[in-house]
Amino acid sequence: MDKIEEILTRGVQQILPDKKGLANLIAKRRIKLYQGFDPSMPSLHLGNFVGLMKLRAFQKLGHEIIFLVGDFTGMIGDPTDKFSTRPKLTREKVLENAKSWREQAGKVLNFDGRNPAKIMFNSSWNDKLTFKDLIEITSNFTVQQMIERDMFQERLKKNEPIHLHEFLYPVAQAIDSVEMGVDLEIGGNDQLFNMMAGRTLMKAVKNKEKYVLTTKLLVDKEGKKVGKTTGNALFLDSTPEAFYAGVMSFPDETILLGFELLTEVPLEGVEEKVKKDPMGQKKNLAFEIVKLLWGEANAKKAQNKFEQTFQEKRPGFDIKVSAGGTLAGTISPFTSLASVSDAKRLIRQNAVDVNGAVTNDGSYIVKPGDEIKVGSRTFLKAK
Numbered sequence: 001m002d003k004i005e006e007i008l009t010r011g012v013q014q015i016l017p018d019k020k021g022l023a024n025l026i027a028k029r030r031i032k033l034y035q036g037f038d039p040s041m042p043s044l045h046l047g048n049f050v051g052l053m054k055l056r057a058f059q060k061l062g063h064e065i066i067f068l069v070g071d072f073t074g075m076i077g078d079p080t081d082k083f084s085t086r087p088k089l090t091r092e093k094v095l096e097n098a099k100s101w102r103e104q105a106g107k108v109l110n111f112d113g114r115n116p117a118k119i120m121f122n123s124s125w126n127d128k129l130t131f132k133d134l135i136e137i138t139s140n141f142t143v144q145q146m147i148e149r150d151m152f153q154e155r156l157k158k159n160e161p162i163h164l165h166e167f168l169y170p171v172a173q174a175i176d177s178v179e180m181g182v183d184l185e186i187g188g189n190d191q192l193f194n195m196m197a198g199r200t201l202m203k204a205v206k207n208k209e210k211y212v213l214t215t216k217l218l219v220d221k222e223g224k225k226v227g228k229t230t231g232n233a234l235f236l237d238s239t240p241e242a243f244y245a246g247v248m249s250f251p252d253e254t255i256l257l258g259f260e261l262l263t264e265v266p267l268e269g270v271e272e273k274v275k276k277d278p279m280g281q282k283k284n285l286a287f288e289i290v291k292l293l294w295g296e297a298n299a300k301k302a303q304n305k306f307e308q309t310f311q312e313k314r315p316g317f318d319i320k321v322s323a324g325g326t327l328a329g330t331i332s333p334f335t336s337l338a339s340v341s342d343a344k345r346l347i348r349q350n351a352v353d354v355n356g357a358v359t360n361d362g363s364y365i366v367k368p369g370d371e372i373k374v375g376s377r378t379f380l381k382a383k
Contacts, residue, residue, distance in 0.1 A: 001027065007057045011050065011261045013189040013214040016196070022211045025183065026063070033058055033184035034066035036122070036176060038074035039097035040089065042338060043235035044104045047188060047225065050215050050261045052108040054186050055117070059109060065117040066180060067105055069098050072126040076169045104236040107293045125179040126172060138171055140204040141197070146170070149193060170197035178205050189214040218261055220251045240294040244302035245310070245377040247286035252278045255285055263288040309379070323370065323382040327354065328362035334378045351375050
């Protein structure tokens with residue numbers, strides 16, 4: 001029961017309809033649960049990592065875990081927190097984005113062994129729905145339910161468009177719960193509306209209780225998501241060094257929450273340690289996260305690199321790249337979006353140095369021996 005209490009408390013914002021009911025269910029039998037991840041970009045990010053850690057905890061207790069790739073819902077685009085319509089993605093783009101997700105998620109979840117996590121794609125059932133099916137499903141929801149969302153209300157005030165397909169996103173996510181027959185769905189607290197739609201549909205179609213567990217969001221004191229902002233995003237296909245340095249850029253007020261959401265470190269006494277030595281505990285946080293994702297040896301290397309580069313002010317240009325290409329093309333794999341356009345954006349924003357001087361020329365041909373600094377954390381040397 002102590003393990004059940006911990007899993008339903010640590011990093012948890014709320015449980016609906018009630019925590020006691022879910023605790024009793026978990027105590028009685030093995031449950032099936034999932035979290036969905038829409039492939040809007042090629043890598044899982046820090047926010048996804050929070051959900052993966054909660055799935056990991058349930059997997060360790062022996063429950064059936066589903067890592068759901070939203071290759072169908074990803075084409076619609078989740079309108080949550082979006083005050084303008086998101087661009088729709090093609091199926092090809094969505095699948096291209098998701099192709100390395102198993103490897104990335106496998107740093108946190110176990111896809112082999114005695115209780116392997118399952119990977120599923122929601123196009124498996126949504127592609128087969130007919131228009132008749134959709135009418136029947138949507139009859140369980142009202143326009144009033146959908147339009148009450150904050151971002152839609154803001155758009156109405158500004159006389160900005162709300163497209164019909166955006167109303168269908170929570171419906172499509174609700175179908176996932178019914179098709180998989182889950183007992184529980186996990187997601188960030190900002191996903192509560194979408195997850196409750198699944199609870200509504202499950203009750204209507206199968207007369208079954210589907211529990212909803214929302215995790216806390218890693219936000220600063222202004223409520224902005226940490227590690228998600230442009231140029232500062234942390235992705236699971238990053239390097240241990242870049243991830244360590246990224247965690248070190250967290251504001252101090254998020255250190256304790258970082259331990260709660262992103263590590264398995266016992267929390268007793270951590271708050272007091274953070275108050276006494278925030279920098280030391282932030283380094284411990286970065287070390288624990290990198291150790292979990294890439295192993296202890298890589299965590300030690302990342303910590304040494306950070307201390308050498310940022311605390312001793314001796315940057316080591318030890319990431320080797322090939323000379324002969326354009327500057328934008330050379331640094332593109334090391335940008336947040338791993339794209340040439342993102343590289344050009346950083347260059348325009350004076351975030352790239354070549355041999356100690358800021359450059360705005362993305363077409364510069366990189367020469368052997370050039371030392372290139374991208375942002376504040378990435379140091380490249382051409383060979």
